[in-house]
Amino acid sequence: MQRKILKVIQTFSLRRRIVYLFAIAALIPFLSSVILSYNAIYSILDSKLETSAKNTLKHTELSLYHTMENLAQTSQQLVYPSSIAIKFNEFLQTDDKSKLTSLEEDIQKELDYITYTNASAGLAVYIAENDDHLYRNMLVRDDFSIDKLPSIGEFNDITYYGPHISNNPLNTQYVISITRDIELPNNRTITLYLESSFSITKNILSINQEMNNSFYLILDKTGRIAFSELSSAFPRNDNFHSLVSTDMSGKNEGYYWFKSTNVQGCSIVSLIPQKQFDHEKDRWISQMVFLAIIFGIFSLLISWLVWKMVYKPIRIFDSEIEEISNNNLESNTITTKIPEFDHTLNQLQNMKIQIGELLTEVEWKEKKRADLEIEKLMYQINPHFLMNTLDTVHWLAVIHKQDEIDKMVSALNKLLYYNLKRSGKLSTVREELDSLTQYFTLQEIRYDFTYTIVLNVHDSLLNTKVPRFILQPIAENSIQHGLEEDGHIVVTVYEENNQLVISIKDNGSGLSQIEIDQLMNNKSKDKGTGIGIGLNYVKRMLHSYYGEEARIRLESERGEGTVVQLIIPKSF
Structure with a gap:
């Protein structure tokens, strides 16, 4: 085996030997450094990526919490004993048509005013016990039904839903919504349905996607998936397997997941594709490959310069010998600016003179x-x-x-x-x-x-x-x-x-x-x-x-x- 290797090496030209030696000399130290730092770099990158993902998830969870909290606070202005609820109670009790008209106009104006002055509020509907829509500030879909909404939890007599498509037919964006029962003094109960503004929900759901191309799941208290942006792998109404444990992160179905739970009891899960999560690692590998290429090019450049420094004199020697073989024995003054080669060239020129003299004599x-x-x-x-x-x-x-x-x-x-x-x-x-x-x-x-x-x-x-x-x-x-x-x-x-x-x-x-x-x-x-x-x-x-x-x-x-x-x- 050793003889075969030596035999192959002996067939290499001078140029190939120079290139291989410089490439080995440049790449071995670099590769040794990369191998030694591999584990440390991966540990740092894992920690960095996990921290970044958790911070972004926490920011998203807080945004969702504030949206739900704002809806709850806005709903307080629409339930009894608020001004609009008192007028609503009077409207249901009076039989005076002129007064009914005035109360109806006041209720509608106040409803529009409250939802308009609260940026987090969208569609608001008062629903009677027979599911009639008593008042609304926007159009409502014909097939609207609270029973069809994906519930994500209940807290302080308020039921939270979403994200789901708005029940306003003019809005096709995802929204968060709440319902709460209103007990009126006349022992009648009506239901308030209130949606978030679609722009608020859009900002909540898109912020993490813009940062790291992630997907969201929203779970209720039981771990049921109420909302899924990746229904192919995590369909809605299925149970998210990790809720039975205290794990707040893990890996499943080719995705890294991180979970955060708010005070309302619902949880938000961020799913990051393994390829995306490994992007930083791949980028580090790419940088190392790039540096390896740079080192390789640098070593090739140095070997090329050395080769030129050696090759030019060799070509001069070859040219001089070819001239001798062609009977051109004229002496030329040629320098390579390398003393050793110049000395040999001078000896060659002297030999040409001597050969010329011998040939002339012959x-x-x-x-x-x-x-x-x-x-x-x-x-x-x-x-x-x-x-x-x-x-x-x-x-x-x-x-x-x-x-x-x-x-x-x-x-x-x-x-x-x-x-x-x-x-x-x-x-x-x-x-x-x-x-x-x-x-x-x-x-x-x-x-x-x-x-x-x-x-x-x-x-x-x-x-x-x-x-x-x-x-x-x-x-x-x-x-x-x-x-x-x-x-x-x-x-x-x-x-x-x-x-x-x-x-x-x-x-x-x-x-x-x-x-x-x-x-x-x-x-x-x-x-x-x-x-x-x-x-x-x-x-x-x-x-x-x-x-x-x-x-x-x-x-x-x-x-x-x-x-x-x-x-x-x-x-x-």
């Missing part, structure tokens, strides 16, 4: 060796040609008259003069063509053949510099490889793509592809003769002067003749 020696080989080939060609020519002159002197000998000797003299007079190796197209003409004159006399020579060259190219003695070996190949009586040779010189092209075309018997390949690859069976030596000399001479820029193209077919093209850079 090239000089190689060139010298090539020159010696060319000289050797030249000395092999000239004696061979001169011996054959002089032998022919000898027999001509015996057989022919003096004019023929004079012609031949004159041509030979010019040719020898051209070959031997120049100490350098560069000639011109003009001189090379003149030499070729003298050569063909000698060969025509020597072989008793008639040759037609055509020279196609523009005057502007006659003074172009070319290596010496490169056309005669090609012409000799034409004669040796099947040029018959009345042979035809065309020499064309032209410029193409800033290169000089010298084409020598004959109408001889031609060469096979095998013979062409042998000549071009120095594998000809005539390699030891003037034919093989001559073409090899031309190739070596062109390569010596022009390197890879010079080419020899040989095209031939049996019975179709041969075309040899020398393609060299144009020089003046």
Whole structure:
């Protein structure tokens, strides 16, 4: 296992190793701190959240208590022996119609005044024993019935209901309501129904929801759920399970609950979703994750800076080595502003200088060796040609008259003069063509053949510099490889793509592809003769002067003749 891990690590690049090391160095201390503080932080958060939830619940419970208390106090102004109750008693006892009308108007005005001046009061209705609505300050629903209201308790002869939808058809909000019986002096009993203002109830029920997205239950003294904002989990009229115990908080159905009971005997329960209750914990975790990301980014940034500090010199080294591999040995002054790398770069530059000097020396020696080989080939060609020519002159002197000998000797003299007079190796197209003409004159006399020579060259190219003695070996190949009586040779010189092209075309018997390949690859069976030596000399001479820029193209077919093209850079 350990070997496998080491093997995997060994495949990591320098950049990955730097990144991993800095990430580990930054995150391990941070994660250790987080783990050590985890329990303490959770305990603090639990205490903070529970305290906040209980405080908010207490505030809501007090608001509900004050609303119920205000309703009770307001109802005191509407029961006997209040002014409106006394007038109501008179209204029920009198038979005087004029007085009834006056009392009815007074009762209605006073009822409107009392409910209007009490901000906590809403709908108020006097209900007779037969459930007739004697007086009201607002409209009442047709299906209104006290028996349908959710009771939340009874205290001091007052029954409390709600929250429930208002019995005013123009109001669809939840309200708190009370009922109380009024005993009149004439032994008649009527019932007062009084609702809270819908805005008061709305503020009570929404304050906690706005703060922490909670839901409410209101329980009566027996623990029955009189009101539920979460009927799917806690339906109305079911018993809330915790009332049998003294617990004031707990967890049930995925909700944390907190309970508070007022003096009227009813209880209010706040339900907070576990997700909401755990929000603070999740936020702390998010903050830790955020800090971990920040630490990770910081470590990556530092590792990136270190990598750049190391990578740039490495790239410079790589570039320098690549230049050496591409034979670019020019010394450059490069600094990385890091002493250790600069010292190594200076050593590399010194090595480049030394390699350049060694290569220059090797090239000089190689060139010298090539020159010696060319000289050797030249000395092999000239004696061979001169011996054959002089032998022919000898027999001509015996057989022919003096004019023929004079012609031949004159041509030979010019040719020898051209070959031997120049100490350098560069000639011109003009001189090379003149030499070729003298050569063909000698060969025509020597072989008793008639040759037609055509020279196609523009005057502007006659003074172009070319290596010496490169056309005669090609012409000799034409004669040796099947040029018959009345042979035809065309020499064309032209410029193409800033290169000089010298084409020598004959109408001889031609060469096979095998013979062409042998000549071009120095594998000809005539390699030891003037034919093989001559073409090899031309190739070596062109390569010596022009390197890879010079080419020899040989095209031939049996019975179709041969075309040899020398393609060299144009020089003046």
